[in-house]
Every structure is written in C-alpha cells, then in structure tokens.
Amino acid sequence: MIFIGDGALLRRAVRHTLAEGRPVDLVCSADPLDAAGTPHLAAADVNAHADTLAAACTDGVVWSLNNRRIFRAPLLSRGLRILNVHNGLLPQHRGLPSVALLFALLHGDAEYGATLHEVDAGIDTGPVLAERRFPLTPDTRHHQAMLSGIRACQQLFEEHLPYVATGTPAPPATHRPSAPSAYYGVRALARLADFRGHPAYARATDLGPFAAHAPELAREVESLAERPG
Numbered sequence: 001m002i003f004i005g006d007g008a009l010l011r012r013a014v015r016h017t018l019a020e021g022r023p024v025d026l027v028c029s030a031d032p033l034d035a036a037g038t039p040h041l042a043a044a045d046v047n048a049h050a051d052t053l054a055a056a057c058t059d060g061v062v063w064s065l066n067n068r069r070i071f072r073a074p075l076l077s078r079g080l081r082i083l084n085v086h087n088g089l090l091p092q093h094r095g096l097p098s099v100a101l102l103f104a105l106l107h108g109d110a111e112y113g114a115t116l117h118e119v120d121a122g123i124d125t126g127p128v129l130a131e132r133r134f135p136l137t138p139d140t141r142h143h144q145a146m147l148s149g150i151r152a153c154q155q156l157f158e159e160h161l162p163y164v165a166t167g168t169p170a171p172p173a174t175h176r177p178s179a180p181s182a183y184y185g186v187r188a189l190a191r192l193a194d195f196r197g198h199p200a201y202a203r204a205t206d207l208g209p210f211a212a213h214a215p216e217l218a219r220e221v222e223s224l225a226e227r228p229g
Contacts, residue, residue: 001017001022001023001024001025001057001058001059001061001062001063001165002024002025002026002027002028002053002056002057002061002062002063002080003017003024003026003027003028003029003034003062003063003065004027004028004029004046004062004063004064004065004067004069005028005029005063005064005065005066005067005069006029006030006031006034006066006067006068007034007066007213008066008150009065009066009085009150009153009154010027010029010034010065010066010067011033011034011036012154013063013065013154013157014027014034014035014036014038015036016157016158016161017161018036018038020161020162020165022161022165023058023059024036024038025038025039025056025057025058025059026038026039026040026041026053026056026057027039027040027041028040028041028042028043028046028049028053028069029042030042039056044069045069046069046071046075047071047072047073047074047075049075050074050075050077050078051078053075053078053080054078054079054080057080059165060079060080060081061080061081061083061164061165062080062081062082062083063083063085063157064082064083064084064085064119065084065085065153065157066087066153067084068096070123071119071121072121073121076119076120076121081118081164082118082119083116083117083118083119083129083164084116084117084118084119084124084126085114085115085116085153085156085157086114086115086116086117086124086153087101087114087146087149087150087152087153088100088101088104088112088113088114088115088124088149089111089112089113089114089115089131089133089179090115090117090124090128090131091124091125091178091179091180091181091182092109092179092180092181092182093112093182093184094123094124094125094181094182094183094184095123095124095183095184095185095188096184096185096186096214096216096217097146097149098142098146098207098210098213098214098216098217099184099185099186099188099189099214099216099217100182100184101142101145101146101149102142102184102192102204102205102217103182103184103188104136104145105136105140105142105145105200105203105204106195106198106200106201106204108200109136110135110136111133111134111135111136112133112134112136112145112148112149113131113132113133113134113149113152114131114132114149114152114153114155114156115128115130115131115156116128116129116130116131116156116157116160117129123183124183125181128173129160129170129173130156130159130160130170130173131156131173132152132155132156133152134148134152139203140203141203141204141206141208142203142204142205142206142207142208142210143206143207143208143209143210144208146207146210147210186216189216189217189220192205192220192221192224193224196224205217205221207221
C-alpha cells in the first residue's frame, strides 16, 4: 500500500496499518516522520512520479488522506486503485474541507461527515464506497465540526482497511437521496463577505486550532474582520 497526504490523519493511518501487520510500501508527504520508518517520498506533484509509485506498490492500493494533491495523468493510468478519505459528504461538500464546512454551516446544512470514495479524473467525483455522518446543530462551531470530521475520516479508514487489504467486499453503503453536487475551493471564499451579517457567521468562521491548517480561510476571515462593516 502507498499513502499520500499530510498531517496527523495520515500519520495515524500509516501507524495503524503497520500495527495491523500490513505492508506500507511508500509514504508520499512533506514530512519524512509521517512514514514511521517506511520508505518516504517528498513530492509536491505525485503525478510526476507515477512510474516510481507504480513500481513501489505491491498490492495496487493507494490511500489518500488529508491530501491536497490532485491526481492526474499519468498516475491515473497506472492501474492503481486510489482511495480517498474525504472530510465532507459527497457530492455536496467537494473541494477543500475547511471551505466546504464553512459554507455547510452558513447554508444551514443539517449534517456533515466523511466519505470514502474511489478516485477518478475529477475532484471528489469518484464512486462513493462508504460514509459516516454526524449532525450540525445551531450551536456547532467550525473547529468542532472539523474535529468530528477528522475523527470520522479515521474511523472510515480503520473500518475499511481490512476489506481493501484482503479484497473482500465491504458491506454496501446505506442508500441516501442524492444531494446536489457543489465544489468549494479557494475561489469560493470570494463569497464570504456576503455572509458577514449572517447569524451563523461567527461560529462558521471560528476556526480555533485549525486556523493554522486552513491558511487561505484564516487570511480571508482576518481580512474581513479588518474591513469596515
């Protein structure tokens, strides 16, 4: 298995996999410590290393966790099964989790969660394999929901690792009505100023300890706070 991503969620997934006695062929991240002693590759563009990844992967499985790298050709044509654990429900919360969650709170979404899906040539558009949901209440703050989303991501990974590793079909996902697809990237932050008077604005922009991990959103919130209302 190959792991691609960054941060604590990736590190926990790698260590959990090793603790289960399963092979970790390569870890692609910015920090070599993420690899826990296994082979490491620091690559901003994993697509440029498609041959390296294909040669290193002994079981054909690639996990993407807390990963902002976009998978493109030629990596997508190497016959690898790439699975992404996304912080957000799909297809309604595609894109950057911090921005998707921001607008979920501003739009009054009743639920948020995490999704395990196959990776295709789009961004968070591949087939959904499983999800974990939790409620967003009128008091939920951004940093609280983000932490719940990270925990849901970790649970999804740990629950489905044995199925993926052994090639055993996982229990079918619960069918839910399809929600409209929506993508939230950095450009969506241009709309944040329109919500400054929104009743949920304060809690939707309360990033707490996650401000350091969402620099684009943190800068926009700070910038708006400095402008006249």
